[in-house]
Each structure stands twice: as C-alpha cells, then as structure tokens.
Amino acid sequence: MSETDSDERASESGSPTDETTRDLDGANRSKEDVVLRVDELRKTFGGLVATDDASFEVERGTITGLIGPNGAGKSTLFNLVSGFYEPEAGRVEVNGTDVTGAAPHEVAEHGLVRTFQTPRKLEGMTVREAMLVGPQRQAGESFFALFTATDAVTSEERTNLEDAHRMLEEFGIGDLARQPATDLSGGQMKLVELARAMLADPEILLLDEPVAGVNPTLANTLAEHIERLNEAGTTFLVIEHDMEFIMNLADPIIVLDQGHVLTEGTPESVRSDERVIDAYLGGGGA
Structure with a gap:
C-alpha cells in the first residue's frame, strides 16, 4: 500500500484530534540559506485532515530526512510541495x-x-529514451519549433543524448542504455529514475522512499550516489521507512506525525526522543 493510501486510510479511520496530539516542538525555522520553505500546509480528503498546518524549512546543501509512521502525511506533503496536489491552505516557496x-x-x-x-x-x-524525458524546457516540446527551429532542436537533442549517456555512466548503468525500460528490475529503475531526475538539474531533489524494495547492496550504492550528488551541490529531502538507511544518510531529520511536524533534530536526538518512539508505536511501526 502506498504512503498516500496510508495517509487517506489513517484519516478515514479517524485520526486523533488536537486534544490528543503529542507535544510538538515543530521544525527549526531559523535557517540561514533556505531552498525550500513550507508554511502551514493543509490538505484534507473528504473533510478529514491528512496534512495539518505543516511547516518546515530545508537548508541548502543538506540531506534532510522526513520520517513518520504510516499515515503521518509524508507522501501527501511531497505531493503538495511538488504540485501534484493543491493545498487548501498554506504556502510553498522554492x-x-x-x-x-x-x-x-x-x-x-x-x-x-x-x-x-x-x-x-x-x-x-529504451532506458536512453526514458532518460530524455528528464531535461526541462526542451525546444522540441514545441510543435511550432519543430518546423521553425529545426537546427536548434536537433542540436539540443544531441546534447541531451550526450548528457543522458554521461549520467547513466556516472551511475554505473551505461550498459542499460539500449535496454527496454520495462525490462529493468525495481532496483535498476530506482537508479534510472535518480539519474533522470538529475538531468533536470535540480537545486533540491525530493526522494520518495529511494530504497523501498531494494536489496542492501543496491541501497548502499544509492546512498553513495546521493552523498556524491549532495557534495556536488544538490540539496535533498528524503522520505524513507528504512531507519538505518535514513539515520546514516540524513541530517537533520524532520518527524511528521498525524499531519503535524512533531520535531526536527539530529539523527541521534530523534532516535532517542520518546515522542518519536511513541509516534511509531502508536502508528503501527515504521
């Protein structure tokens, strides 16, 4: 079951009211170089609250983790921030x-x-063709440009193809370029999706459970790529249920519970926070 389904089912089953919500520290809102700012985002499904005035900031250059039990609202929050859902209240700034x-x-x-x-x-x-979906603002996306700027479109496509091959090589999957995209394993698709996202040259990349269903060896490979890209300048916000993976990768960690930001801190402080432990036990585990 997807996190979004979990969010909605948690709401439908009757999430605790404000009277029973745990004490909230909220997020650190005093960061100096903010690439993503989320203010009081709210989303309901059928009148039931999935994301309840959630607010946080992501500082440029970090790998920030977003964790919480099933139904906490994590994927709903990602969908709101990235434009796949429209919030009923609140603000998103990039x-x-x-x-x-x-x-x-x-x-x-x-x-x-x-x-x-x-x-x-x-x-x-093919994998190569799937990669070419990644670059933003391609001239060839304009039907008019296909007839009026043929040389420019051809030149750009050549550059994008070279970039796609280079990115596949960087991720160690250059040999998959001519493979049908439907023939790849789930783990290989995770690598291709990350490589394709980087072709869009993001300043901040949101990863939704990057190691879900992935074997430990490939999970380590993905972590190495995320750290490499982060050192090169990409900021990350990562949802992940694998606690060992996210605690070793991300700092800071934002904890979401019942649609609220419960707390934010270092992996060490979050791991030992009794409210976080209680949230996971109450939410049915990680």
Missing part, C-alpha cells in the same frame, strides 16, 4: 519564489524535482 498551487512542471522550472516511491516504467521506450 528559492524565495511562491510556487503554491503551481503545476509540477512549473515547480520543476524553479529547481524542485521529485521521484516516486514506485518508479514508472515507460512503455515502448
């Missing part, structure tokens, strides 16, 4: 620009790109 309610491609143009918990295999495409 690099100081208000992108609240903008379409996903418009949010991406401002530097925020996301991946999905279950990568989408593009039917009828």
